[in-house]
Amino acid sequence: MKSTQELQTIATxxxxxxxxxxxxxxxxxxGGSLGxxxxxxAMQFNIMQASPETFTMDGNNQDMLFVSQxxxxxxxxxxxxxxxxxxxxxxxxxxxxxxxxxxHPSVAHNLPGIRMASGSLGQxxxxxxxxxxxxxxxNDKTLVYTxxxxxxxxxxxxxxxxxxxxxxxxxxxxxxIDYNGQQIDGTTDQVMSxxxxxxxxxxxxxxxxxxxxxxxxxQVLDGMAExxxxxxxxxxxxxxxxxxxGYGVDFMQGTNKYHGAVLSADDLPRALAQLPETEYGxx
Amino acid sequence: MTTFxxxxxxxxxxxxxxxxxxxxxxxxxxxxxxxxxxxxxKMDAFKKAYPDxxxxxxxxxxxxxxxxxxxxxxxxxxxxxxxxxxxxxxVYDQIRQVLAYSNKNVKICGSHAxxxxxxxxxxxxxxxxxxxxxxxPNMTVLVPCDYNQARQATIAAADYVGPMYIRLGRSKMPNFxxxxxxxxxxKAQHLIEGSDVSIFACGHLVWEALEAAKALEAEGxxxxxxxxxxxxxxxxxxxxxxxxxxxxxxxxxxxxxxxGLGDSVAQTLALNCPTPMEYVAVNxxxxxxxxxxxMLTNYGLRSKNIxxxxxxxLKRKC
Numbered sequence: 140m141k142s143t144q145e146l147q148t149i150a151t152x153x154x155x156x157x158x159x160x161x162x163x164x165x166x167x168x169x170g171g172s173l174g175x176x177x178x179x180x181a182m183q184f185n186i187m188q189a190s191p192e193t194f195t196m197d198g199n200n201q202d203m204l205f206v207s208q209x210x211x212x213x214x215x216x217x218x219x220x221x222x223x224x225x226x227x228x229x230x231x232x233x234x235x236x237x238x239x240x241x242x243h244p245s246v247a248h249n250l251p252g253i254r255m256a257s258g259s260l261g262q263x264x265x266x267x268x269x270x271x272x273x274x275x276x277x278n279d280k281t282l283v284y285t286x287x288x289x290x291x292x293x294x295x296x297x298x299x300x301x302x303x304x305x306x307x308x309x310x311x312x313x314x315x316i317d318y319n320g321q322q323i324d325g326t327t328d329q330v331m332s333x334x335x336x337x338x339x340x341x342x343x344x345x346x347x348x349x350x351x352x353x354x355x356x357x358q359v360l361d362g363m364a365e366x367x368x369x370x371x372x373x374x375x376x377x378x379x380x381x382x383x384x385g386y387g388v389d390f391m392q393g394t395n396k397y398h399g400a401v402l403s404a405d406d407l408p409r410a411l412a413q414l415p416e417t418e419y420g421x422x
Numbered sequence: 423m424t425t426f427x428x429x430x431x432x433x434x435x436x437x438x439x440x441x442x443x444x445x446x447x448x449x450x451x452x453x454x455x456x457x458x459x460x461x462x463x464k465m466d467a468f469k470k471a472y473p474d475x476x477x478x479x480x481x482x483x484x485x486x487x488x489x490x491x492x493x494x495x496x497x498x499x500x501x502x503x504x505x506x507x508x509x510x511x512x513v514y515d516q517i518r519q520v521l522a523y524s525n526k527n528v529k530i531c532g533s534h535a536x537x538x539x540x541x542x543x544x545x546x547x548x549x550x551x552x553x554x555x556x557x558x559p560n561m562t563v564l565v566p567c568d569y570n571q572a573r574q575a576t577i578a579a580a581d582y583v584g585p586m587y588i589r590l591g592r593s594k595m596p597n598f599x600x601x602x603x604x605x606x607x608x609k610a611q612h613l614i615e616g617s618d619v620s621i622f623a624c625g626h627l628v629w630e631a632l633e634a635a636k637a638l639e640a641e642g643x644x645x646x647x648x649x650x651x652x653x654x655x656x657x658x659x660x661x662x663x664x665x666x667x668x669x670x671x672x673x674x675x676x677x678x679x680x681x682g683l684g685d686s687v688a689q690t691l692a693l694n695c696p697t698p699m700e701y702v703a704v705n706x707x708x709x710x711x712x713x714x715x716x717m718l719t720n721y722g723l724r725s726k727n728i729x730x731x732x733x734x735x736l737k738r739k740c
Contacts, residue, residue, distance in 0.1 A: 197497050205492075246524050254495055256524045259515050265485045266520055269492020269500075272477060276453075277496060296516070299485035306480075 141184045147356050149221055150180045152417040154387045156217035156230055158410045159421065161401040164234035167242070170397035171288060172214035174319050174354070174382040178286070179214050181359045183222040186367070188281055191223040194251055202281045203270050205255055207263020208288035208317070209243040210399070216240050221419065224252040230422040261294025263287065264314055268304050271312040282370060285314045290322030293331050304375040305344035313366050315378040318353070321395040336379055346374045353380035354387075388413050423639050424614050426632050428596035434626075435533040435590045437572025439464030442501055444573075445580035446472050449499065452580055455490050456503045457483045463503035463533040463590075487513045490528045491520035499527055499580055506532030506589060507548035514554055521585040522558040529579045530555075534592040536676035537709040537717045538626055544708035547717075553681020555587040556654045562586040562607065563653040565675075565683070567628035569597040571651060574605035582607055589625060591676075593714040596629040608652045610660035616646035619732050620664040623674035624650050624683045626718075627702065631674050633725035638732060645732065650683055658690045665697040670735045674702040674728055676718075698738035700731040 141149065153176050161167035187202040195201070206215055213233070220227045225239070232238035239250040243258030255266050267285035274281060291297065304312055316336065320327050327333050337347050346369050350362035362378060369376045384398065385391030388410040391402075402410055446452045446468050454460075455477040460469050469476045477493075479486035483504060490500035502509060509532050510517070521528050532551055539547045556563045562584060566572040572590055579586055599611075613628070614635050623631035628649045635645040646664055650657065665671050671691065673684035684701040691697045704721050718724055 197495060199496070203495075255491065255526075256519050259519045262484075262488050262516060262520055265488020265516075266492040266495075268485070269489035270495050271492070272489065273493045273496025273498055276475075276493075276498065279496075283492075296482075296484040296488070299480075299482035300488065303479065303482065303485055303489075 143356050143360065146180050146184060148417050149184065149419065150176050150356065151414055152419045153180055153214060153217045153221060155411060155414045155421060157213040158388065158402055158407060160213050160217065160230055160233045162404060162407045163231065165401060166234055167213055167401055168210040168399050169213060169401055170321070170384040170391065170395065171208065171317060171319070172211045173388065173391065174384045174386050175211060175286065175317050176214050176387065177354050177356050177359050178315065178380055179218045181356060181363060182284065183218045185360060186363045187284065191251065194224070196254060198254065198270065199277070200279055200281055202284060203254065204284045204286070205257065205263040205267045206244065206286045207257055208260060208286065208291050209257030212240065212243060215244060219252045225250065227422045260291045261296040264297060264300035267312055267314065268300055268309055271309050274311055282367070283312050285312070287314060287316050289316055289318045289320065289327055289333060290330065292316065292333055301340065301343045301345070308373045309375045310371055310373050312375045313370065313378060314375065315380050317382055318379050319382045319384040321384040321398065323395065323398050325395060340377045344374055345377045348376060348378045350378060350380045353382035423635070426598040426613070428598050430597060431594040432569035432597045433464070433592060433594055434566060434569055434572040435464045435592060437566070437569035438531050438576045438588065438590050439467055441573035441576030442468045443471055445577055446475065449580060451497055451499050452501065453477065453493060453498045454501050454503060455479055455486050457481055457486050457508070459504055463531060465503045483508050483513050484516050487516040488520055491524065491526045494526040494528050501529045501531055503531045503533065505546055506535035506551050507546055510551040510554050510587065511548060518558055522560045525560050526585055527583050529586045529588060531588045531590060533590045535589045536591055536625065537704065537721055537723070538591050538593050538676060538714040540593060540714040540717055541711050543711040547709040549676065549678045549704055549709065550681065551589060552653055552677050552683065556681065556686065560585055561654065564607065564651060565589045565624040565653055566651050567625055567649050568595060568599050570599045570601050571605060574603060575651070578605040578607055591626055595626050598629065605651070608655045608657060610657035611649040611651060613649055614645065614647040616644040616668065618644045618668055619670040619672060619736060620646045620648065620668045621672050621674060621728065621732070622648050622650050622661065622683065622687050624653065625676050627674040627676055627723060630723065630725045631728055634728035634732065637725060637729050643732065653683055653686055656686050656690065658694070661687055661690050662694050665691055666695055669697060670739045671697050671699040672702060672728060672731045672735055673699065676723055677703055679703045679705045698735050700735045702728050702731050
């Protein structure tokens with residue numbers, strides 16, 4: 140377990156990794172990665188009952204995480220490496236030929252810590268439900284977590300799985316929505332409004348936890364602890380994690396410009412200047 | 423010439439359902455999922471025997487594929503049952519990402535496949551499913567030919583690790599293979615030895631191929647009939663050996679020309695031993711409503727059509 144301050148420092152290092160990885164690869168998705176950095180860091184180091192030492196593909200007696208919006212690989216890989224799933228130096232291979240760090244998560248390249256491919260949106264909650272049912276069948280009391288982009292909620296399959304989990308009371312599942320209001324073509328309101336998400340999930344018999352500032356480490360820790368406490372009570376739990384796409388670099392925030400676009404080599408130093416070096420060091 | 427007897431016509435989907443009960447008895451990790459069609463795909467006996475090992479997904483096939491993938495992670499062996507079109511074409515991308523690319527141990531059982539589905543019409547009569555499923559890396563594709571073989575294929579599927587598609591029909595069809603003959607995945611089944619022409623068939627068309635061989639024998643033409651019950655991995659050795667022996671090939675399937683058994687055989691021949699070949703299949707069109715018999719007859723999938731194609735290919739034989 141890390142202190143809140145330690146987690147904040149790790150998150151700063153992860154943000155440095157994200158912008159450096161994507162600029163080096165000349166591609167990738169820094170915006171959503173920066174926005175979910177605090178949550179992913181908290182999950183890897185404090186929230187989840189899981190570790191590189193105990194990782195198994197079948198996840199028996201370990202919490203399992205499925206990141207459904209697979210495009211945020213920069214934050215997935217950085218937090219995994221910083222947690223010890225593989226060497227931090229491997230982050231330099233992101234998106235390069237023959238890498239284990241594929242553009243979107245893959246199990247075909249034997250990267251420890253990944254259990255399922257994602258990238259085609261809308262599928263991770265279904266997978267999480269399957270794993271949650273599998274855990275119940277083998278009397279495994281650990282939890283299944285999923286993470287979704289808010290734009291991803293426009294996929295029909297999401298609502299199939301939301302309906303299923305609510306109707307069947309899959310109460311060992313916590314799904315988190317990265318609620319940043321942005322997607323590739325504009326804001327979610329411009330593209331297709333999500334409406335009242337809280338009411339929508341509640342009407343499907345989910346328990347809703349709201350984290351007002353998903354870029355505040357303490358709020359993330361408190362909110363996820365609350366979510367955990369709400370499991371095992373007959374309902375799936377959804378966390379509405381309000382974040383800002385691009386958080387941590389002022390000129391990347393408040394816009395969808397960096398959803399799938401990377402900083403130029405010229406702009407990278409400007410971003411890094413806002414993300415102080417840490418004791419963990421760059422890859 | 424070896425002859426085959428139709429002991430009694432039975433549904434292939436029922437063979438899968440009965441096989442599933444058997445593997446369920448043997449292996450407590452076997453689980454079944456369906457999207458509101460447990461009964462239609464004949465998985466209801468398994469559901470009755472093992473209610474705690476069934477997941478009723480409601481009419482939501484995409485979610486069902488993901489749930490199956492998640493269950494497989496936990497060491498379960500999910501058998502997913504549905505109408506062939508809705509558990510292949512409708513959910514192709516889901517199968518691609520979480521089953522094939524992620525290489526998960528899930529068995530998709532597609533019932534009501536092919537034009538012999540009949541009255542439901544073209545929306546339900548998939549004739550593209552073999553093409554879709556065989557295109558996916560890691561995927562194994564089985565097309566058993568009768569009830570007994572569908573049952574044996576299901577038993578073999580439970581012992582095989584990896585994503586798999588099993589194609590099954592809805593209608594009662596001749597049941598002629600031995601009840602206790604194990605299904606060997608990837609191994610073509612030699613039914614009749616012959617020297618003049620090789621007939622490679624799969625699914626319901628195997629019986630038609632046997633009937634055709636009988637008719638040809640009466641005309642002095644010795645046809646070899648091989649059941650290609652595994653489209654992928656394809657038994658290329660058996661195909662090449664037979665084609666080299668006879669020098670003429672006819673393929674038979676209840677599928678479109680594009681992407682079916684015929685294309686797999688044609689590719690094998692082109693790369694190894696170019697041989698004159700004819701297709702008995704449906705050429706680039708959808709089906710329609712009618713009885714199963716009317717469908718097979720009007721779409722040219724009968725033994726007489728196979729005989730015609732044999733004569734056509736023999737004319738081209740060098």
